[in-house]
Amino acid sequence: MRTPIALAAAGLALATLSACSDEPQSGSASYSPAQDGKITVAATDTECKVAAGEVSAGTSTFTITNAGSKVTEFYIYAPGDRVMGEVENIVPGLTREVIVELPAGTYEAACKPGMVGNGIRTPLRVSGDHKPLADDAKLSEAVAGYKRYITSQGATLLVKTQEFVDAVKAGDIDRAKALYPVARTYWERIEPVAEIFGDLDPAIDAREADLEDGQEWTGYHRIEKDLWIKKDVSKDGPIADRLMTDVTTIVEKANAAQLSPVQLANGAKALLDEVATGKITGEEEIWSHTDLWDFDANLDGAKAAVQALRPVLEERSPDLVRALDGKFAAAEAALQAHRKGDGWKLHNELSKSELRGLSDAINALAEPISKIAAVIAT
Structure with missing residues (x-):
């Protein structure tokens, strides 16, 4: 969950992103019934009007328009606040979509104006039977392949975070600084799955700008500030231990998670959205300026999800596969221009151009990636 520090810059980035996507845009959030099977959501600073209180089991498309003055988010929560689908960084005046696969049960739809708090929640009932997308053999293998990627990245995340935690607790600031972006690389790669689990993600990854009044600040970015600004981590032992505990829990939960194929597509898109609204503006790693490590990790994580789905995409939309291959190559080449030794240039070393x-x-x-979920849900 992200609260933009540079809201104007983030808004510009998202507006540009939207212009390149196939997602509809609108300047008003009139409350109208669903069209073409899509469920409209009218979001303001005080309301979250979902056009349907009950939907059929299977895949549903939610179309969210933000007519408020604050950047908002939209979530579909299962019991226990398990995230079934989400869209972050919906700037005022923008319309965005998310496709979610929901089995029968009770859920909540939530809008989060300002991208903080528990959100404005609306009950959502899902009824009937449906054949899960993962019953398709190729989609089932896609999920299994992606889960193997998540498991391998999670295993290394544990190792690198423990090395980082040990350096912090030893007061070795130089080593901790060197290890910080490395550990976060593996975190960023698995974040689409990690974000499913309620409060654990913000406990690990919340920035100072994300905090609500009175909220305890823990996780990577709390230590980041102490390393680069205070230059003193002598009191960070308990925070480092908490970070290791939370990361261990997230990895265990991620390894056990049951994923829908559309979550792979949505996760790939979400990783690119994070680049567009945080890494490009420099607000993700505001003190360390190691945003390009995160940028690279987000690209890698998105590509892993797309590659897992590749056999299905090649069968259903070969033109889309060719577009994805070309655009991934171009994005990777653009990033490679900023290599520096074994890592990357700092964000503040890059020019505006x-x-x-x-x-x-x-x-x-982002434009071809935004089409994947619809192809998978067909």
């Missing part, structure tokens, strides 16, 4: 070049490459890739 260099950042715009990276942004353009991500926006171009």
Whole structure:
């Protein structure tokens, strides 16, 4: 969950992203019934009007328009606040979509104006029977392949986070600084799955700008500030231990998670959205400026999800596969221009034109990626 520090910059990035996508846009959130099977959601700063309180089991498309003055998010929660689908960073005046696969049961739809708190929630009932997308053998193998990727990345995340935690607890600031972006690389790659599990994601990854009044601040970014700004981690032992505990829990939950094929597609899109609204603007790693490590990890995580789905996409939409291959290659080439030794240039070492070049490459890739969920849900 993200609260933009540079709201104007984030809004510009998202507006550019939207212009390159097939998602509809609108300047008003009139409350109208669903069209073409899509369920409209009218979001304001005080309301979250969902056009249907009950939907049939299977895949549903929610079309969310933000007519408020604050950036908002939209979630579908299963019991226990397990995230079944989400869209973040919906700037005022923008309309965005998410496709979600829901078995029969009770859920909640939620809008989060300002992208904080529990959100404005509306009950949602799902009824009837449906054949899960993963009953398709190729989609089942796609999920299994992606889960293997998540498991391998999670295993290395545990190792690298433990090394980072040990350096923090030893007071070795230089080593902790060097390990910080490495550990976060593996975190960013699995974040689409990690975000499913309620409060654990913000406990690990919340930035100072994300905090509500009175909220305890823990996780990577709390230590980041102490390393680069305070230059003192002598009191961070308990925070480091909590980070290791939370990361261990997330990895265990991610390994056990049951995923829908559309979650792979949505996760790939979400990783690119994070680049467009956080990494490009420099607000993700505001003190360390190691945003390009995250950028690379997000690209890698998105590509892993798309590659897992590739056999199905090649069968159903070969033109889309060719577009994805070309745009991934272009985005990776744009990033590779900023290699520095074994890592990357710092965000504050890049010029505005260099950042715009990276942004353009991500926006171009986002357009074909935004089409994957609909192909998979067909």
